[in-house]
Amino acid sequence: MPTVRAAFRAECATLGAVLRGLAPADLDRSSGCPPWNVRELIAHVCAGAGRLTGMLAAPAPGAAEVDAAGYFGAAKFAPEVDQARIDSARWEARELPDPAAVAAEFDRAWQPADEAVGRQPPGRVVRTRHGDAMALTEFLVTRVVEVGVHGLDLAAALGREPWLTPAAAEVATTLLTGGRDVPAELGWDRLTLVGRATGRVPLTDRERAVLDGAGVRRLAFAR
Template identity: 70%
Template sequence: MTPVQVAFRDECTQLATVLRTLGDADLDRPTGCPPWTVRELLAHVRTGVGRLTGMLAAPAPPRAEVDAAGYFGAAKFTPSVDADRVAGARREAAVLPDRDALVADFERAWRATDAAVRAQPPGRLVRTRHGDAMTLADFLVTRVVEVGVHGLDLAAALGRTPWLTPTAAEVVAGLLTGGREVPSELGWDRSTLVGRLTGRSPLTGPEQAVLVAAGFRRLSFAG
């Protein structure tokens, strides 16, 4: 498997492991992605990891038009798109009444995606629900971002130590930095970098200045 495939598998496996430790009351906790509860945020993540099965069943576009960083453009997070995303997660969460149903649904979704990805030839292209034509490899990076970054949101909501796996942290950090080294004066590991650059942890003024000087850009992420 490629490093991105390994990261996807590792992060999904870790999230599923955490889900099995939750009580049903945990599912109704608020999150830092309002108005979603833990249950609703998990439904959103499950939808995100499951998108590729349908995309891979559709005809491939003729050429890639955006990369993984380009996928996270601000135009995708308009009020109407965000409203649809929020409502969709709430609808899906409503039909998953308890933890066991959530775990089973998430397991089915990510494992189906993993199997579908491994069955594809090198260089496979896909078209996203937003109309973007991308390489499968780049879109899978966005799925690692989805599970990894929302994992930070879930850990905060649940009062847990963040569980971002090393392989996923490497993939997400590579996207955020464009593969460049993190300035040593920041003293950040990859997990801290991901939290800072996705707005999950605050930046100080000096940290912002270092990031600007290094040429790092903040990508647009939905909640």
């Protein structure tokens, strides 16, 4: 938990700094997650980063039923689920008129969630919005991946070099590889692996074969 929590805090702090530097026109740019624009993408990230606050206020369920990889299973991205996600972010984005509001809302989302995590006992289990019981540490891994990967989407929308903090890159890569090394024959760093394995950059047939041969997970993840 300390490692994953540190990754969550580092990636959120980095994204928050980017948000505070946005220009008003940036919010209306197309994002890397169509049909959202940047404002709507960040509204989605705010909701995801802050989700733990409510989850931790609820009674803990019994034993965990799914891990972080299972959370990103294809069933979680059925068309009706995706449409609800799209509509929710569009609605929430209406309350974000400018970059200052966007940055403030993100801080209001992730910081209380982080504080709530710090108050939990070891072995805490939470129930996700999909109804699954998950170990808190495993669910926090999904938050690191969400914030990190949507940061890649934001970088693409802004025309900037992509970023991942070292801590978040380590957490995301461990999830994708199951703790194994990134396949050396690809010559990729962790950021490249995360971008390609989550669909941010198309894979060639060779790359897909190497990833499959190495057992690298390609998570079902909203594009």
